[in-house]
Amino acid sequence: MTDSIPNQSTKSARGTPRGSVTEEAAPRATTGNFRALGLFLLRRKGALFGLVGTVLIALIAVFAPTIAPHNPLELDITQGLLPPIWNEGSAPDHLLGTDALGRDILSRIIWGARYSLTISLLSVAIGSSLGFFLGLISGFFGKWVDAIIMRLGDIQLAFPFLLFAIAVLAVSPERNIWNLSLVMGFAQWIVYARLVRSKVLSEKEKDYTRAARALGASPIRVLVRYVLPNSWQIVPVVAMLQIGGFVVVESTLSFLNLGLTPPIPSWGAILSDGRQYMVVSPYMPLLPGLAILITVLCINLASDGLADFFDPKLAKGGFRRYPLGLLPELHEPQREPLLRVRDVTTVFPMEEQVVTAVNRVSFDLERGQILGIVGESGSGKSTLGLSIIQLLDAPGRVVNGQILFQGKDLTRIGDHEMRQVRGKHVGMIFQNPGSSLNPVLSVGYQLRETLQRHHTLSDEVATRRAQEALEAVGIADLQRVLRAFPFELSGGMQQRVMIALAMSCEPELLIADEPSTALDVTTQVQLLDRLDEMRKKTGTSIIFITHDIALLADFADVFMIMYAGQVCEMGQRKQVIEAPQHPYTKALLDSVARTDVPGNQRLAAIPGDPPDPSEVPPGCPFAPRCPRVMPICREANPGIMTLGAGHTVACHLLTAKSA
């Protein structure tokens, strides 16, 4: 009996989502890695600058007694209000001059660093330990303990931080390093408590924690052994980010005479003294302020950098622009289809290498025709669709070829002209209708906006046209849907709205990028019927992009099968569905015939995975998975061969057969 529980737990622990595992592993993998930190700092100049600055200031603070040329408290009225060394009338042994009481300003600023940093660090230590402890018990014990602690937190947050500190310090009889740090740190407990609490709550639900409790481990043991080790990491990161703020707060308090009791040198106090003499000696308030600014800047830069290093989620990679390739000579089109794509190559220049997502694709699309582009994810089919409408994600771009739409090369017309084409002449439907509709604008607004963009319409007419557009996609409940926000509609309804939006201006071409993926089978069929109907009515050509060849079997007129950015087979429905030539097309069709499992599962019948788009093998890209692979397939790309009218195949088997 007892044996079975740990077994169960190890089994399900393996099943925890990948995200949480890497999240825990990441800090451990990086903490000890000084080399990685060094490299990181070299890349992040700001962080390096901040870290070096912080270390220097910390050293100044530690060695203040030896560095400071004078005793910061030493009075000498005869030497009062001396200017800094670069002004006339200065004394050589007072580099930054003296204050009204003849105290050496440089020495006071150096000592100020010592007090400022000590108090800030102590405050952070107090606030984070208290917050960590309260967050831990709040999250772990839950119920009324949690309720009380969190409500106390609400109250704490109701006080503007500075106000709270001022209120407490105003009634404190004495102000030394300890009670200052206590007051400043105390107010921050809730920041840590909330973070730690949420971490504990998620730790508590992890399988190994549950298993330990099921085995009868005492709560304290569970807390110390399982929850604590995985909950503390967030604390130092936040603590680091807070230090700079504390330096400012400490100086603000001492500026208000609520910091360390005078005559102890504190930056805020020096500034406050200097303020009274700023007319005669403007440097007096300027210098301590600069000390604060530089210190806080260095600490912030260093802690931001370190936080990014330990929490790489925030890190982001840069990219460089790829020079535009030379366009090949233009061929005069003999007859003019609606869309003529020639030799289109789309690349994503990444930091390390250039990823070719679409590789020399060509096809024609006639008016009223439906083209089905079929391929697995990563085959470049969606990128091809986005290349046509010129909405590639940065840094992607079409570096080669032509996209002739109604005779105009879309790769060459400017942004302005392209915007006239989009929506009015080329519409597009995207994969996730939910996220493709603006969440905070109503359906009616989005429809009217699109209509009014392309036609001069009064609001009234636009509303009527919007209703017609919704009617055309079979929405009966017009008034409700017009007023609705996208999140108030079902997935199927959202998809219809997307279609209505794309078709509202009756474009000549509609690109549908996996519009059916998010839908159930019945809705998928309805979607196709709807599109077919619209095509018949308006004569719109459709490019339907999908991974599901079976879905299109009765729908598309022309098929294009893509693999690793290349076209492997293209032809009329009859040619491709009934007499496929490419082994990949055959495999796709076979897998449909063999199994009845829905969606992606069908492709699982083809052994192996599509190649990583960044390392497409030489030769035929399908060769590693091809059941009929020949030696030549691994060496040379077959190129495109024409079989019959409009039927092209890229496979060495054809040449082997004819030879």
Added chain:
Amino acid sequence: MGNYFIRRIFQMVFVIWGVVTVTFLIIRIVPGDPARLMEPPGTPEESIQVIRTRLGTDKPIPQQYVEYLANLTRGDLGKPFRGGTSVTEVIAAKLPNTLKLGLVSIIVATTIGSLLGVIAALRQNSLIDKGVLVFVALALATPNFWLAVMLVLIFAIQLHWLPAIDMAGPESYVLPVTALAIVLLPLIVRTVRQSFTEALTEDFVRAARARGLSERRVIFLHVMKVAAIPLVTLVGIQAGFVLGGSLVVESIFNWPGVGNYTLNAIQARDYPMVQGCVLVIASIFVVVNFLVDMTYAFLDPRIKF
């Protein structure tokens, strides 16, 4: 929505009660007898006893608390110790000035901050973006009381362009507003830049472009409306900074507001006054946050309660 509203009101009332209790306790629990602190050392015990009676601190704490709460429900914050008839009246007279200064600062900071944030987000990694980020880092590190002092030094004392102190005419707003806004600006720029960058990568942006909408419309309507939502939350936090910051800034510019008055009361060790000011400032903060949450609910139709 209705339920959420009611729940949130209850929560607000509870937090205000907590604030009331904490302000009450701060003065009584911190070691040191306020009556003794109010007078110079060496004051005879009898006079101190008189002060205790006037403050009411001679009674047991629970009794003081009940009386304090009872007075509060009548809007009575007690009598100031040094001059003035009632704390409520004094605060009521000063509060509008603090609110005016705070509101102008928030408006100025939000306008400039959003603009910079949007520009930085649209031109990421450009020179402008880098410039904005450097400004953010510098502004974050600038203590605002120091900036206030420097502004006075440069623009009032050296150049004589602007008045250094007091509230008189629109030009007297320039320096204090700058000093307050410098605290808010970097936070706003950061938030806007971040939320804008995120919103730009959403599917609906591409979908809007695919419908041929003008870039101006995509950015300033579709993206802005979504990206503005975090900004509203920030206003709540801003209110805290402005109210806290107003203590220092009002005192430097001798602004006739609650913040300045609070510090004066602290200096004069006028505890009833301090208590009243702290309570009012904290309560305003609570109410502002409540309003922000409500606005949030209206702005984002996705939020269901």
